[in-house]
Amino acid sequence: MTDPYVRIRDLGVTFTGGAKPVRAVGGVSLDIREGEAVALIGESGSGKSVTMRAIMRLNPEKRSRIEGSIHVGGHDVMKLGARRLARFRGAEVAMIFQEPLLALDPVYTLGAQITESIRRHEPVSRAEARARALQLFERVRIPSPERRLDSYPHEMSGGMRQRAMIALALACRPKLLLADEPTTALDATVQIQVLLLLRELQRDLGLSIIFVTHDIGAAVEVADRIAVMYAGRIVEEASARDLMRAPRHPYTIGLLKSRAHGAMVKGARLDTIPGAPPDLANLPAGCAFAPRCFLAADSCRRDDPPPLVALDGGRTARCLRVEHTHPDAIGTPAH
Amino acid sequence: MVDATQTATAPLDPVAAPVRSEGYWRSVWRRLRRDKVAMTAGGVLLFILSLAVFAPWIAPQDPLHGTMLMRLRPIGTEGHILGTDELGRDMLSRLIWGGRLSLLMGVTPVIFAFFIGSAIGITAGYAGGIVNTLIMRTVDVFYAFPSVLLAVALSGALGAGLGNALLSLTVVFIPPIARVAESVTTRLRSSDFIEAARASGASALTIVRVHVLGNVLGPIFVYATSLIAVSMILASGLSFLGLGVRPPNPEWGLMLNTLRTAIYVQPWVAALPGMMIFAVSISFNLLSDGLRSAMEVRA
Amino acid sequence: MSPPDTSRADSARPLNGAGEALLTVRGLKKYFPIRGGILNRAVKRVHAVDDVDLEVMRGETLGVVGESGCGKSTTARLLMELIEPDEGELIFDGCKVGSRELPLKEYRRQVQMVFQDSYSSLNPRLTIEDSIAFGAQVHGTPKREALARTHDLLARVGLDPARFAGRYPHELSGGQRQRVNIARALALRPRVIILDEAVSALDKSVEAQVLNLLTDLKAEFGLTYVFISHDLNVVRFVSDRVLVMYLGKVVELGEAERVYTHPQHPYTAALLSSMPSMDPDHRTEEPPLAGDPPNPIDPPTGCRFHTRCPSIRPFCATREPPLADVERDHAVACHARVPASGYHDDAAAVPDPEKITA
Ligand SMILES: Nc1ncnc2c1ncn2[C@@H]1O[C@H](COP(=O)(O)OP(=O)(O)OP(=O)(O)O)[C@@H](O)[C@H]1O
Numbered sequence: 006m007t008d009p010y011v012r013i014r015d016l017g018v019t020f021t022g023g024a025k026p027v028r029a030v031g032g033v034s035l036d037i038r039e040g041e042a043v044a045l046i047g048e049s050g051s052g053k054s055v056t057m058r059a060i061m062r063l064n065p066e067k068r069s070r071i072e073g074s075i076h077v078g079g080h081d082v083m084k085l086g087a088r089r090l091a092r093f094r095g096a097e098v099a100m101i102f103q104e105p106l107l108a109l110d111p112v113y114t115l116g117a118q119i120t121e122s123i124r125r126h127e128p129v130s131r132a133e134a135r136a137r138a139l140q141l142f143e144r145v146r147i148p149s150p151e152r153r154l155d156s157y158p159h160e161m162s163g164g165m166r167q168r169a170m171i172a173l174a175l176a177c178r179p180k181l182l183l184a185d186e187p188t189t190a191l192d193a194t195v196q197i198q199v200l201l202l203l204r205e206l207q208r209d210l211g212l213s214i215i216f217v218t219h220d221i222g223a224a225v226e227v228a229d230r231i232a233v234m235y236a237g238r239i240v241e242e243a244s245a246r247d248l249m250r251a252p253r254h255p256y257t258i259g260l261l262k263s264r265a266h267g268a269m270v271k272g273a274r275l276d277t278i279p280g281a282p283p284d285l286a287n288l289p290a291g292c293a294f295a296p297r298c299f300l301a302a303d304s305c306r307r308d309d310p311p312p313l314v315a316l317d318g319g320r321t322a323r324c325l326r327v328e329h330t331h332p333d334a335i336g337t338p339a340h
Numbered sequence: 341m342v343d344a345t346q347t348a349t350a351p352l353d354p355v356a357a358p359v360r361s362e363g364y365w366r367s368v369w370r371r372l373r374r375d376k377v378a379m380t381a382g383g384v385l386l387f388i389l390s391l392a393v394f395a396p397w398i399a400p401q402d403p404l405h406g407t408m409l410m411r412l413r414p415i416g417t418e419g420h421i422l423g424t425d426e427l428g429r430d431m432l433s434r435l436i437w438g439g440r441l442s443l444l445m446g447v448t449p450v451i452f453a454f455f456i457g458s459a460i461g462i463t464a465g466y467a468g469g470i471v472n473t474l475i476m477r478t479v480d481v482f483y484a485f486p487s488v489l490l491a492v493a494l495s496g497a498l499g500a501g502l503g504n505a506l507l508s509l510t511v512v513f514i515p516p517i518a519r520v521a522e523s524v525t526t527r528l529r530s531s532d533f534i535e536a537a538r539a540s541g542a543s544a545l546t547i548v549r550v551h552v553l554g555n556v557l558g559p560i561f562v563y564a565t566s567l568i569a570v571s572m573i574l575a576s577g578l579s580f581l582g583l584g585v586r587p588p589n590p591e592w593g594l595m596l597n598t599l600r601t602a603i604y605v606q607p608w609v610a611a612l613p614g615m616m617i618f619a620v621s622i623s624f625n626l627l628s629d630g631l632r633s634a635m636e637v638r639a
Numbered sequence: 640m641s642p643p644d645t646s647r648a649d650s651a652r653p654l655n656g657a658g659e660a661l662l663t664v665r666g667l668k669k670y671f672p673i674r675g676g677i678l679n680r681a682v683k684r685v686h687a688v689d690d691v692d693l694e695v696m697r698g699e700t701l702g703v704v705g706e707s708g709c710g711k712s713t714t715a716r717l718l719m720e721l722i723e724p725d726e727g728e729l730i731f732d733g734c735k736v737g738s739r740e741l742p743l744k745e746y747r748r749q750v751q752m753v754f755q756d757s758y759s760s761l762n763p764r765l766t767i768e769d770s771i772a773f774g775a776q777v778h779g780t781p782k783r784e785a786l787a788r789t790h791d792l793l794a795r796v797g798l799d800p801a802r803f804a805g806r807y808p809h810e811l812s813g814g815q816r817q818r819v820n821i822a823r824a825l826a827l828r829p830r831v832i833i834l835d836e837a838v839s840a841l842d843k844s845v846e847a848q849v850l851n852l853l854t855d856l857k858a859e860f861g862l863t864y865v866f867i868s869h870d871l872n873v874v875r876f877v878s879d880r881v882l883v884m885y886l887g888k889v890v891e892l893g894e895a896e897r898v899y900t901h902p903q904h905p906y907t908a909a910l911l912s913s914m915p916s917m918d919p920d921h922r923t924e925e926p927p928l929a930g931d932p933p934n935p936i937d938p939p940t941g942c943r944f945h946t947r948c949p950s951i952r953p954f955c956a957t958r959e960p961p962l963a964d965v966e967r968d969h970a971v972a973c974h975a976r977v978p979a980s981g982y983h984d985d986a987a988a989v990p991d992p993e994k995i996t997a
């Protein structure tokens with residue numbers, strides 16, 4: 006088997022700026038092959054964005070402590086010098102955000118921003134860079150791209166802005182695209198357009214994608230594999246198909262069940278996960294999910310967090326009682 | 341962020357009186373106390389203020405009389421630690437006494453302008469529409485004048501004297517405070533909780549009293565504190581022109597101006613009143629900066 | 640806490656079908672002026688809500704869906720009388736709102752609203768209990784009584800009053816704050832609650848808790864909900880009837896299951912098939928609706944959807960389709976659905992919107 010394109014090992018991020026250290030990411034390991042799309046799902050505050058920012062070394066270096074290793078395409082990200090890091094961001098890895106307005110510069114036209122970004126990384130003429138910008142706009146399906154290159158971010162609708170940001174991210178032909186909730190602010194009809202665009206880019210350009218979302222539906226539309234995060238750890242990782250068919254970690258089971266979906270009986274109650282996510286500055290001993298878990302036993306609340314358990318089909322779950330969630334053990338979960 | 345320790349110890353009896361969270365101003369004070377810069381600035385101000393208040397007991401000599409024999413003595417002179425001025429009066433005593441008038445001229449106009457300007461700005465901001473346009477255009481007319489010019493013109497028209505100087509400074513500071521109050525209120529007016537209050541049928545006056553004041557007075561106050569320094573400098577300008585404090589009364593601005601001519605003879609002595617003005621203004625600025633960040637709830 | 644007497648009767652009524660209208664809206668219109676130029680005059684107008692008629696039945700949940708910017712929130716704010724309509728009237732329980740029988744203040748007691756942003760809808764300087772008690776005090780309830788009721792309500796929405804009443808909004812999580820907002824909306828014992836994206840900002844697991852709470856409260860107090868959301872699954876789950884808006888107009892209104900399974904308007908069909916499929920083996924292949932919505936400043940003539948409609952006829956661009964019943968309790972504004980519209984006289988085959996769904 007070839008080496009994965011992205012290889013994250015035991016990534017830990019602790020923010021030390023506040024009164025108490027906040028362990029936002031506590032030992033994340035993740036591999037992504039070339040041309041693969043992986044979705045990272047989980048509740049707000051579970052450390053998805055912090056993980057993504059760690060891959061680009063965007064977390065505030067002074068106020069955070071980072072452990073573990075990250076390799077992307079042969080680069081050891083933790084050891085990159087300032088020069089190489091600048092090249093790495095953009096030409097190797099690019100990122101898109103939930104709110105394009107904050108990421109795009111309001112005083113320059115989109116065309117100017119894309120040409121500038123291309124010329125910063127590659128020695129090409131202005132005309133050539135602009136031609137490439139136009140191609141990118143066509144690629145991400147912005148209507149009347151020629152004219153749109155000369156418009157400012159605020160003159161575009163939300164969906165168009167998001168597509169423009171994707172074009173900007175692709176300007177230097179990165180091989181890995183980090184998408185942090187790119188469709189959360191969009192409505193259904195535009196969301197599906199952007200999701201399909203991401204999938205198309207993955208297929209046509211061989212792009213690897215890490216797609217952060219808390220909408221499982223969106224994750225299923227783009228991702229080959231899904232990793233579920235809870236309180237700073239990946240608690241379950243499986244192919245999209247396996248995860249949807251038979252979730253194995255109790256948190257994933259709860260998450261899938263609590264969704265309102267399809268033709269449910271009117272007035273029926275949704276299954277909910279009781280309680281609230283833990284305080285990251287004050288994590289409980291043992292499994293962080295244990296206080297809310299329907300399966301938790303005493304062993305779950307003791308000392309160390311549970312190890313990753315490898316299950317058949319190349320999937321993993323971080324749960325001591327994972328054998329109790331086997332489809333034969335509890336019957337097929339919802340869906 | 342939910343405070344876990346507090347919730348864990350709270351009794352679960354629903355009829356018991358609720359655990360009161362630390363009040364807003366208490367939490368501001370707690371955060372302010374941790375801000376070393378702001379606390380130092382506050383300490384400096386408190387020190388200068390108490391010097392001024394207790395001047396009769398603290399000042400070693402008479403600030404109004406001196407002997408011409410002892411003119412313009414340098415810092416460290418026997419009996420005059422900070423030297424003497426051009427009439428041979430003790431600088432230390434004059435600086436201590438001068439704090440009274442200077443602080444009065446710096447703080448009083450801002451306090452009055454704070455109340456009047458806030459009332460004008462909040463009314464305009466909450467009313468919106470035509471009322472806003474009328475009030476704010478009028479305010480803008482005054483705001484368009486440079487503040488020095490306006491202060492001089494007003495006190496000139498009203499005639500010389502301390503009271504008139506204070507009055508004209510107050511008028512000068514109303515427009516900027518009203519503008520800040522208006523913009524803070526306008527921003528607040530469209531927030532959801534004001535809409536929710538309107539949706540419960542409350543009258544405009546009730547909404548302003550319960551929901552608007554608590555949220556806008558803080559930011560306006562912070563802005564106003566930063567004006568105190570400006571006020572002190574303008575006041576000394578007025579004194580210089582003979583429109584404010586009259587000699588021989590000690591006032592830092594006036595002292596600075598009269599000692600200007602002695603700058604080549606005793607540069608350090610001549611600079612002393614300026615240093616006092618500088619210390620007080622910078623302290624007010626640092627304190628209001630600290631106050632501003634302490635008032636951020638989500639910090 | 641004992642619910643008001645009327646609610647018992649309300650909750651006994653059938654939830655859908657032959658209810659009677661509690662809130663009727665006729666010809667509601669709101670154009671926002673866009674000011675510009677040297678004189679700050681209105682140079683253009685945003686057609687945010689354009690001639691909307693609707694009825695909210697007693698005891699039902701009316702779901703409202705539509706693209707971003709189609710006027711859902713504006714409609715909600717018009718229903719609350721938070722903004723003045725340019726045209727149109729509201730009739731609540733048989734009385735015209737703002738008339739002598741039903742003054743605005745009284746109407747506002749009957750209709751309450753929950754906003755999307757749980758943080759900005761609470762005054763950061765007031766404790767939770769003061770925020771909730773405010774409304775009742777405005778209506779003349781003495782402070783002690785208002786606070787006692789506040790504590791009841793907090794307990795009812797699942798927040799222990801002893802622990803939460805004295806806290807400030809920033810000390811609560813998003814889900815807890817949204818419960819507080821719901822408690823505040825309930826404090827005046829309203830009959831209608833308008834929920835504008837009330838669960839959209841919450842995590843999925845918290846969203847489920849709040850949705851369950853809304854279901855319980857509805858049964859307990861006999862409430863009527865207007866539920867605005869862009870999450871089509873949630874709207875389907877909570878709604879008895881669904882209203883679909885496009886660019887300031889109602890394009891479809893009908894019984895929820897019927898609309899979801901047999902959408903009649905091509906826009907509704909496209910919207911519904913834009914939902915992520917949830918099945919890794921059958922992912923969506925083509926975006927059901929291409930392009931972006933037209934500008935509400937200058938909406939298309941005729942049928943507003945004609946610029947993106949997969950099955951237009953030339954006259955769709957000139958003639959505006961009225962909202963007409965196609966079956967019982969199901970109205971659609973589309974020429975293709977009305978036999979006498981002249982649409983079918985055109986030679987081309989009639990497209991089936993359900994095909995788009997597939
Ligand atoms: N710069 C920072 N300093 C201190 N704490 C931080 C910082 N950035 C993030 N955190 C904390 O780290 C935790 C994880 O945050 P993160 O943004 O990764 O969550 P997320 O999973 O992306 O959530 P969401 O779905 O809300 O975006 C949070 O508790 C957050 O408060």
Ligand SMILES: Nc1ncnc2c1ncn2[C@@H]1O[C@H](COP(=O)(O)OP(=O)(O)OP(=O)(O)O)[C@@H](O)[C@H]1O
Nearest residue numbers: 671672685687706707708709710711712713714935
């Ligand atoms: N105060 C206002 N002034 C000017 N235009 C406004 C104002 N409020 C809303 N609009 C415009 O009216 C239209 C309808 O807005 P509205 O907020 O009702 O949409 P919505 O359906 O709630 O959208 P979303 O799903 O994004 O919340 C939009 O084009 C919006 O830009």
Ligand SMILES: [Mg+2]
Nearest residue numbers: 053054055185
């Ligand atoms: Mg995030």
Ligand SMILES: [Mg+2]
Nearest residue numbers: 711712713836
């Ligand atoms: Mg809205």
